[in-house]
Every structure is written in C-alpha cells, then in structure tokens.
Amino acid sequence: MISLSDDSLEQLACCxxxxxxxxxxxxxxxxxxxRMGLPEVxxxxxxxxxxxxxxxxxxxxxFKCLYCQxxxxxxxxxxxxxxxxxWDPASxxxxxxxxxxSDVGRAIGADRLFFSGGExxxxxxxxxxxxxxxxxxxxxxxxxxxxxxxxxxxxxERILRWTTSITYDLRAFSDETHRALTGxxxxxxxxxxRILAREAPGKLWEFRIIVIPGINEDEVxxxxxxxxxxxxxxxxxxxxxxxxxxxxxxxxxxxxxxxTCLERARAAxxxxxxxxxxxxxxxxEGLLRPPPGDPYSSGGALMAGAYAxxxxxxTHPRNCGGCRQAQTCSVKRHVARRQT
Numbered sequence: 001m002i003s004l005s006d007d008s009l010e011q012l013a014c015c016x017x018x019x020x021x022x023x024x025x026x027x028x029x030x031x032x033x034x035r036m037g038l039p040e041v042x043x044x045x046x047x048x049x050x051x052x053x054x055x056x057x058x059x060x061x062x063f064k065c066l067y068c069q070x071x072x073x074x075x076x077x078x079x080x081x082x083x084x085x086x087w088d089p090a091s092x093x094x095x096x097x098x099x100x101x102s103d104v105g106r107a108i109g110a111d112r113l114f115f116s117g118g119e120x121x122x123x124x125x126x127x128x129x130x131x132x133x134x135x136x137x138x139x140x141x142x143x144x145x146x147x148x149x150x151x152x153x154x155x156x157e158r159i160l161r162w163t164t165s166i167t168y169d170l171r172a173f174s175d176e177t178h179r180a181l182t183g184x185x186x187x188x189x190x191x192x193x194r195i196l197a198r199e200a201p202g203k204l205w206e207f208r209i210i211v212i213p214g215i216n217e218d219e220v221x222x223x224x225x226x227x228x229x230x231x232x233x234x235x236x237x238x239x240x241x242x243x244x245x246x247x248x249x250x251x252x253x254x255x256x257x258x259x260t261c262l263e264r265a266r267a268a269x270x271x272x273x274x275x276x277x278x279x280x281x282x283x284x285e286g287l288l289r290p291p292p293g294d295p296y297s298s299g300g301a302l303m304a305g306a307y308a309x310x311x312x313x314x315t316h317p318r319n320c321g322g323c324r325q326a327q328t329c330s331v332k333r334h335v336a337r338r339q340t
Contacts, residue, residue: 002038003088008125012038017124018062018150019188020321031327033320034119035077036060039126042073042083042118044092046099046110051144051165051205053114054096054105056130059083061119063148063182064320064331065171066246066307067212071336074118078332089126093133097141112142112164121151124158131162144205148182149189156192165205168193173222176296176317180304181216183313183320183331190226197230206235211253211261211275213241215300220261224268232269238262240277246311248336252281281340291316 004012011017012026022032029037040059047055061074068074072081096113099105113134115127127145134141142164149168151159159166170189172178178186196204209223210216220238227234238261240253258275265273288306295316296302305316312330315323323329 002086003090004126004129008129011125015122016152017155018119018121019152020062020150020184021152022321033326034060034062034122035327035332036122038086039123040076040083040085041087041092042076042081044084044087044096046102046105046108047114048108048110051112051114052108052110053112053144054099054110055114055116056092056096056120058115058117058120058123058127060122061117061148062122062150063119063184064318064329065182066304066311066331067181067210067241067244067250069242069244069339070118071245071334071339075332075334076118078329080335089129090133093130093137096130097134097138112144114144114146116146119148119150120145121147121155121159124151124155128158128162149192150184151188151192153192153195156195160196160200160203163203166196166200166203167205168196168207170207170209170223172216172219173226174219174298174301177216177219177298177301177304179318180296180301180308181212183308183318183323185319193227194230197227197234201231201234204234206237208237208239209261210239210241211258212247212304213251213253213257215250215304217257218298218300221264221268224265224270224273228265228269232271234270235272236265236270236274238265238273238275240275240279240281242278242281242340243283244339245336246307246331246334248338248340249283250307251283252340253277253279255279278340 024030024032042057042059059076146167291309
C-alpha cells in the first residue's frame, strides 16, 4: 500500500522538483527526464564512509552522467540492477533508527540518515516524509543530503531547512563540458552552489569534484577559482575518476593528476582542498567518432560527447531536457562491460 501525504502526491502529479521542470503526472504513468514514477529505494544500510550513516540510495536520476559508478541505480527504471522498490516512509525511518542505534551502527560512528542515489531531489517529498517520521521518534536525528545540485531554488530552500550536512557534486564550470558529461546545463548547479555558500556554509560537508583525465581536467582551475571567490574555506574534495558506465574503458585518474588538482586549488586560494578515491586504474580510449556538426568547442567536451554519441546519444550538445528520444534513451539503457 502506497502511503504518502496529499501534498506529496500533489507534487508528483505535476513534477517540478528539479530544474528540468517536466510537469508530468508521475502518478498516472507520465514520465519526465528521470523516467521515474513513484519514489523507489534502491538499497539502504549502514555505511562507514564519512559522514558515517544509515545511507538510503534512492533509485533514478535527472542526470545521465557518462561516468556514473552507481549507474545500475541512477538509470533505473531502464538499467538492469536490482532495487528494493517502494518502502513506506515510516517503516524506513524505524529501520534507519534501529540500525543507527545498533551495536554495529555505534561501532562505526554512524550518526545520521544519508540520502544519496541516483539523485534524491527527484523524490524530495518522499525524503521529507522519511525525515519527519524519523524525527517524530528521535527529534535530534541528523540528515545528510547528497546531490548533483540541479534542484530548483525552492527545492534548495526546503532542503536547507531540515538537512544537517550536504555533500555537493560538481562536474564542470563550463556549460558545454557539463552538458557533454551529464546531459544537463550547469547554470542551476552553480547558482545553487552560490546560495549554499552564502546562506548555509556551515552545512556543507564538502564540494566534490570528479576528475576525469582528458575530459574535465581543464575545469579544475575555473571551478577552484569559482569556489575560492565564494569562500576560500569551503571544503573541497577532488575524487579520482574510476572507469564506469559509458566511460568504462577510459583511463582512471592518476595520483599525479590529483596532486596537480590540489596545486591548482591552492593556487586559487582554497585552503581546505583534498583528494580521495582509488587512483591509477587502467583503461584505454577507444576509437571515438565525434557527433556530426562539430557541436563542441573544447577537446574535453568533444571527447565526452563522442563517448555519448557512441553509446547512442542523438542530441548534441547533449540536452536531455529537450531530447526527442528522452523516453527511449540509449545512454540510460547502456550496459557497461566492467564496473570498478
């Protein structure tokens, strides 16, 4: 039995939860860019990575990132990965609190709910109902929200009201590289980063910048400058790209490249920059044919666009929100040959 408040159902009946603003009725089977209907949970359990938590991975995403390491979750309902499906918010809240208070939960220092995905913004009313149920039982329950930053300003305002911490992903500063990697424009992501830095810097766990050799290396300096101008003390972590999804054959980020990213960040003025992840994973660039019409001006965007084109993407520059094949997207149906 599906139990959601009338307000939550109303939001799903004309969905404008992210900046795609598809306005589809998800309750009646209409599908927007994310192609999700009712909110679904992919997996949930204790997680030892900081911040230690009970992590709820929601299914589906409003981006189609070529490198996604969680592609079997993010590209639901078109991917082949198993998911849990519908989980009543009150029941999920009880299970989360039970595990946080368990011996294992205490041993790893888990102290909050952590919503990730996929992208939890597309299920925002559901997330809020889980949090409300948890805080009804334990009013001091902490919450982390992990996001790609593509929510509306109204959505971000809601999130800032109840979240304890935010992990915020950045892929690129230039619009064409961001589109080539994700299928969506960068402006809402940068706008929301500005709002977060201005209005709630204490809630930022960290900005996370994925580093993909040959594709977004040149984005590190402008992103670092952008963040340093907002606040040089914003915590920023460069993540080592691991070959996955459409970029499963692409070389991973080297430790040398990540050290270079730190040098550029510090030169820009960022005082709390670090890097994390598993560097130096092998790979090789395949034979790539660029999309027709020479739609990308930078080499990195062109390379990402060529990977997307090889996977069947038909709209270049990539624009999932305006794509005529959004409901039959070949990228969403892509099956990677390896997962790292």
